């Protein structure tokens with residue numbers, strides 16, 4: 001599990017470690033680790049020249065110390081500094097340590113220095129940064145050659161340390177070297193794309209309490225996935241009720257039921273009108289039909305809440321009963337229109353960005369667009385979680401799973417899926433996997449994040465490096481789970 005802690009908590013941990021160490025020791029550790037990574041990247045590229053972009057805070061200090069180590073190791077090292085000059089010591093002492101100081105207000109000098117750079121160290125802003133870059137720093141970035149390998153110190157400068165707000169004016173790094181622990185910026189969808197490869201340097205930090213953001217990795221699957229024992233039967237493994245599909249979206253029912261069966265559910269009870277029922281009967285002979293006793297419900301894939309006629313109305317009645325029940329519930333797609341008040345039982349809502357925008361707008365009365373959601377995904381997911389008491393799984397290239405704030409639980413952020421998974425029906429498959437896990441008794445947070453992981457890995461395994469249809473993702477789930485359990 002990768003764990004990230006908010007910047008203020010990291011600062012508090014840094015202060016308590018620093019109290020027991022000689023002055024400057026923590027920064028010295030950070031700089032040594034950073035220099036080692038840069039040295040390795042220079043060696044891999046056969047490079048001789050490293051240039052630091054140095055801001056006025058401690059992030060710039062880390063970069064300067066690393067540059068001095070690299071100068072000592074024989075590399076040509078320069079530091080571009082802003083109008084406030086070097087953040088620590090004075091210009092002469094850094095030059096005596098072998099680091100050429102370049103005046104960042106002299107664009108020609110910046111261009112000349114960066115033109116030869118094999119590795120660029122981005123030490124403009126760290127966890128003290130607000131989203132966005134000063135104009136001078138933006139002009140420096142214009143001179144960074146495409147061929148240079150950009151290593152960001154702690155985080156890509158200009159990106160929101162909290163990972164809540166996206167910006168396109170910040171640095172986009174090839175690699176980010178962070179210290180002690182990861183921070184939310186490294187894992188959350190608004191900012192993660194700017195981080196590149198994440199490298200963690202141990203500086204002896206110990207943050208108290210649980211993380212703010214987590215990411216399950218493959219080694220977490222065995223601890224969470226419900227593996228049946230000899231005493232289990234289909235009921236003890238969990239029966240999942242699926243209210244999905246209509247005369248308009250018939251396939252959603254098949255995909256959700258298929259995915260549940262492929263994920264090892266004890267049994268599926270399907271509820272829907274005649275056409276999808278016929279298709280489910282043909283494609284998923286394991287499913288039984290009609291409402292009955294279940295351990296959890298999936299409501300919504302392909303559900304048309306406006307549909308007329310007695311069959312559609314009967315299906316809608318079961319959907320509402322499921323929502324009003326005290327059983328674990330997943331609500332997806334069309335079912336999201338039925339979400340109104342708070343629910344006490346475990347609840348997982350699984351919107352994509354457009355559906356989340358509609359949901360936030362309806363629940364808060366604000367006019368929120370899909371673009372607003374993608375610019376600040378965590379914030380909007382949390383709004384719905386706090387309004388409903390449900391855990392919100394926001395689908396996308398990175399899948400966020402956000403419990404309500406008062407739960408004290410961390411956010412999970414999963415980055416397991418290839419872009420090929422962005423295909424119609426993939427969300428229906430996710431609902432079947434997550435529903436199976438809810439029926440087996442997992443919490444919405446575990447069910448949502450584990451399902452997102454398995455869904456993403458199954459998409460890749462179904463056809464590594466190429467296109468994949470949603471049904472193939474569902475069919476790849478059994479072997480994917482087995483492979484993850486064998487690790």
Ligand SMILES: NC(=O)C1=CN([C@@H]2O[C@H](COP(=O)(O)OP(=O)(O)OC[C@H]3O[C@@H](n4cnc5c(N)ncnc54)[C@H](O)[C@@H]3O)[C@@H](O)[C@H]2O)[C@@H](O)CC1
Nearest residue numbers: 014026027030057058059125126127128129130132134154
């Ligand atoms: N606390 C410590 O002892 C350690 C800190 N470390 C480094 O220190 C960094 C944090 O240092 P600081 O707290 O000095 O923070 P920064 O280095 O991020 O600098 C913050 C400064 O930049 C200004 N600023 C922030 N956002 C701006 C913006 N958008 N445009 C213009 N100016 C802006 C602020 O007003 C402040 O003066 C960490 O990221 C890490 O790199 C490491 O050396 C490990 C030890």
Ligand SMILES: Nc1ncnc2c1ncn2[C@@H]1O[C@H](COP(=O)(O)OP(=O)(O)O)[C@@H](O)[C@H]1O
Nearest residue numbers: 395396397417418419421422424425426427428
């Ligand atoms: N760029 C992407 N990279 C990886 N996975 C993605 C990307 N875009 C979407 N996905 C995933 O694909 C699935 C799409 O689900 P959804 O939008 O509900 O589609 P549908 O309603 O057609 O089933 C989600 O699991 C989502 O996380």
Ligand SMILES: [K+]
Nearest residue numbers: 125153155157
């Ligand atoms: K930085």
